[in-house]
Amino acid sequence: MLGHSAWLALLPVARAALYDTVVQTSHGPVMGYRAFNSSPSGIGLGRWEEIAVWKGIPFAANTSGENRFRPPQPAEAWDEVRYAADFGPVCPSATSGMNDYTINEDCLNLNIWSVANSSSDKLPVVMWSYPAESTARDDLFNGGGMAAQDVVFVNYNYRTGSFGWLATPELSEERLATVGVNSSGNWGMLDQFAALKWIKANIASFGGDPDHITVMGQSAGSAATYHILNSPLTEGDIVGAIIESGVRDPHDPLCTSLAEGYTTLEDSLATGESFMTSLSCSDIACMRALPMDDLITSFMGSSYSFSATLDHYAMPATYLEALEAGAANQVPVLTGNTKDESGANFNITLSLAEYLVDLNETFSGVWIERFFDLYPANDSTSAPGAYNSQWTDRSKVGTWLWTQLWANASTEDVYTYFWDHAPPGEDRGAYHESEINYVLNNLYDTDPPWTEEDYVIAARMNGYWVNFIKTGNPNGGNLTEWPATDSSPLVQHVGNGWGQIPVADAAKVSLFEDWFATLTAY
Incomplete structure (x- = not known):
């Protein structure tokens, strides 16, 4: 078996399709395979026969035991060629009813699709962050359609639930000792940042340009993208951000309840301590020793709400403060909403009675009278x-108002x-997530x-997405x-029509703008 140096010596002269090539990463050599054995029906993918895929490459270490509730640690190196033909395990609490998946805490892995023929091709790169209750292995996030357009597509797994967001005073003490910030939580966010760092360090070997990475995600994945955009821990690592169904005026109360919601450190600490008590644990050593299944919580069905925390470390500021100060990454942004979400x-x-109850709630x-009038x-x-x-106008107007603050x-x-x-x-209309198949061009x-x-x-x-x-x-x-x-309240209509349309009637735009102005920002 050849060692690392021998494989490195072979790489510069490798010119075949990359699925026929051993690719060196910072942790060891990998080999992929052809993404398609025949042209996908209906879609007409160009260069389909050259698209390579690598699955289940670790970008960080196992997160169980002593690595539980810690920032992602470096993956263990390997010497033998890793045949990256299978998706890796997915993280606990990420899925619902997916018993055919391997679920464990050794889940920080990623998948790459590339049409490059050489490690020197320097194709643009996109990093995809999935929505809640999903995984990087879901068919909806297949990257072959992007790869066919000369884009290196990467998706990855990250921790969620208590595994991804638990904060406690003891964990804050650990962070204070390591990075000098007295806060905790956001382990899943740090996973997202670590995946980006891995891509920047390794993607050149897969034909990608490490200096041209766009981050992209939908719903909870759009929150991941937004945090990467804002965080000083990722400053300078990206050239663009695509945020699907995820930014709105920070005065909108939906900012606290939808995927981009976050909590104060005080609230996260209270949740963490209550959760520990429910498991009869008084310290983190006890929590790290518990079986994985004891810590799994349901995304929508748990009495414990685990989410991003305003920790002034990974997440440096409130959304409004970040908009007022300017994001750490000053890059172009593409964002928007679907009609039925x-x-x-x-x-x-x-x-009618139920509608009136909703207005009153x-x-x-x-404001009830003004909204009912319009x-x-x-x-x-x-x-x-x-x-x-x-509700549709609220999203459209809220996103447009976000752009005004961004400016x-x-x-x-x-x-x-x-x-x-x-x-x-x-029968759900243009539902939440319904655009994903189309933007990734993976209807196949x-x-x-x-x-x-x-x-x-x-x-x-x-x-449109590839051009961006x-x-x-x-x-x-x-x-x-x-x-x-x-400053014109216009939005690009995509789907059943193409081109600029009003965000909403002028009176409705003014109504939401006036209402938001009376509310507390998040």
């Missing part, structure tokens, strides 16, 4: 439409979109009864022009 619920049955005083309903036929319209401390462009295409075979790897229209939409969506990844601007080719967002 964040409160909007396609095809619901709602009585959401707003108060004069989103009126008089029976169970009109109530669902008014209800959904209000105060940044000269970098922001491009915003509104997705309204409902995939076939669904999932099951809906795709139509020719879907393939056309996917090619256009992927074109390559240049920081979604425009190019024969795509409909997509102007950068400015």
Whole structure:
């Protein structure tokens, strides 16, 4: 078996497709394989026969035992060639009802798709962060469609639940001793940062450009992307950020309850201590000795809410403070929303009385009357439409207001979109996550009864995203022009139409702007 130095000596002269090549990483040699044995039906992927994939490459050490509730530690090195043909284990608390997956704490691994023929190709790189209750191995996040467009696509696993976010006074003391900051939590966020650092250190061997990395994610993955954008721990590591369904005016109370929500250190410490008490543990040694299954919590069903913590270390400031001061990474941003998410619920049955109850629970005083004037309903036929319209506009307006705050401390462009295409075979409309298949151009790897229209939409969506990844601007080719967002309340319509449309009626924009201005920012 050849050692590290022998493999390194071979690499500079390797010119074959990379799945035929031993690739050296900072921890040891790996070998991938062909991503496709034939051209995927319907999609027409160029260069499909050259796309290589590597699965389950560790980017950090096992997080069990003494590494539990610690920052990710370096992966253990290996000498023999690692045949990266299988996805690695996924992290506990990341999945729901996925018994066919290997779930354990040795889960910090990543997957790479690349069409490069040489380690010197320097293709642009995108790092994908998945939404809640997902994993890097999910078919929805297959990277072959991106690789076919000369983009090196990387996705990865990270800790969630108590494993990813537990904070306690004792853990804060550990961090104070190591980095000088008296806070804890955000282990999952540090996993996300570690994956980025691994990519920057190693992606050149897979044909990627370590100086041209765009971070991208949806929902909880968009929160990961936003934290990378803002954190000084990742400063200078990225050239762009794609934040799907994840940024809004920080005065919107949804900032605390949706995927991008976070808690104060005080609240996280209280949650951590209560959780420890429920497990009859009084110190972290006890918590690190418990079986993994004892620590698993359900994302939506647990009485313990584990999330990102404002620790003034990985997460340096509130969202408003970060916008006012300027993000650590001053790079172009692409962001937007889908029509039927964040409160909007396609095809619901709602009585007028239920609609009025929702208005009273959401707003108060004069705001109820103002919202009802602009989103009126008089029976169970009109109530669902008014209800959904209000929530959809809230997302669109909130994201546009975020861009206005971004512009105060940044000269970098922001491009915003509104997705309204409902995939076939669904009764949820343009639901949360429904754009992912299209932007990744991987309809070939999932099951809906795709139509020719879907393939056309996917090619256009992927074109915009690929252009942004390559240049920081979604425009190019024969795509409909997509102007950068400015002080005009406009958004790029994508899906069932293409081009600029109003974010909402002017009166509705003013209403949300006025209401947000009276609320506490997060």
